[in-house]
Amino acid sequence: xxxxxxxxxxxxxxxxxxxxxxxxxxxxxxxxxxxxxxxxxxxxxxxxxxxxxxxxxxxxxxxxxxxxxxxxxxxxxxxxxxxxxxxxxxxxxxxxxxxxxxxxxxxxxxxxxxxxxxxxxxxxxxxxxxxxxxxxxxxxxxxxxxxxxxxxxxxxx
Numbered sequence: 001x002x003x004x005x006x007x008x009x010x011x012x013x014x015x016x017x018x019x020x021x022x023x024x025x026x027x028x029x030x031x032x033x034x035x036x037x038x039x040x041x042x043x044x045x046x047x048x049x050x051x052x053x054x055x056x057x058x059x060x061x062x063x064x065x066x067x068x069x070x071x072x073x074x075x076x077x078x079x080x081x082x083x084x085x086x087x088x089x090x091x092x093x094x095x096x097x098x099x100x101x102x103x104x105x106x107x108x109x110x111x112x113x114x115x116x117x118x119x120x121x122x123x124x125x126x127x128x129x130x131x132x133x134x135x136x137x138x139x140x141x142x143x144x145x146x147x148x149x150x151x152x153x154x155x156x157x
Contacts, residue, residue: 036128041088045097045135048123049086052115054107056143058085059100095130102141113137 049055085100097120103112121132 036090036130038088038090039083041090041095041097041124041128041130042083042086044124044127045088045099045120046082046084046086048120049099049101049116052112052119054104054112055101055116056104057102059102060085060140090130093131094133095124095128096134096136097124097132098136098138100138100140102143103139104143105145109139109142113139 046058049058087098089096099116099120101112101116103109116137117135120135124130124132
């Protein structure tokens with residue numbers, strides 16, 4: 001079998017040039033599929049929401065109470081404190097999030113919700129590459145200053 005591919009004028013003593021072809025074709029980063037679990041997006045969103053000034057906690061009072069009990073029992077649950085109050089629905093290229101937060105008394109709820117929405121969208125899109133189509137925020141409680149004095153007593157019991 002002879003190679004009839006030559007570059008140039010076809011001189012017999014000219015070195016043959018071959019083009020380098022990547023196996024599999026295309027950019028290596030585009031070969032295969034990456035899937036991101038709902039829990040991964042929930043963790044990212046939960047951490048980003050907690051970074052906002054004025055957010056005291058995530059989740060409703062009842063879910064925080066059950067979560068505290070579950071955290072004390074070995075193997076008590078799969079929902080970690082980071083994802084408490086966060087629900088994500090992840091598709092192939094988009095995600096939607098529902099967050100439940102407790103706002104510190106004295107902070108503007110609309111400002112805190114807007115800051116949470118911005119921070120969560122930025123973090124999730126930057127880390128996952130997914131488009132965040134919506135972030136729904138439910139404010140389930142307001143953390144009052146006198147509540148801070150009561151919490152340590154509850155934890156000691």
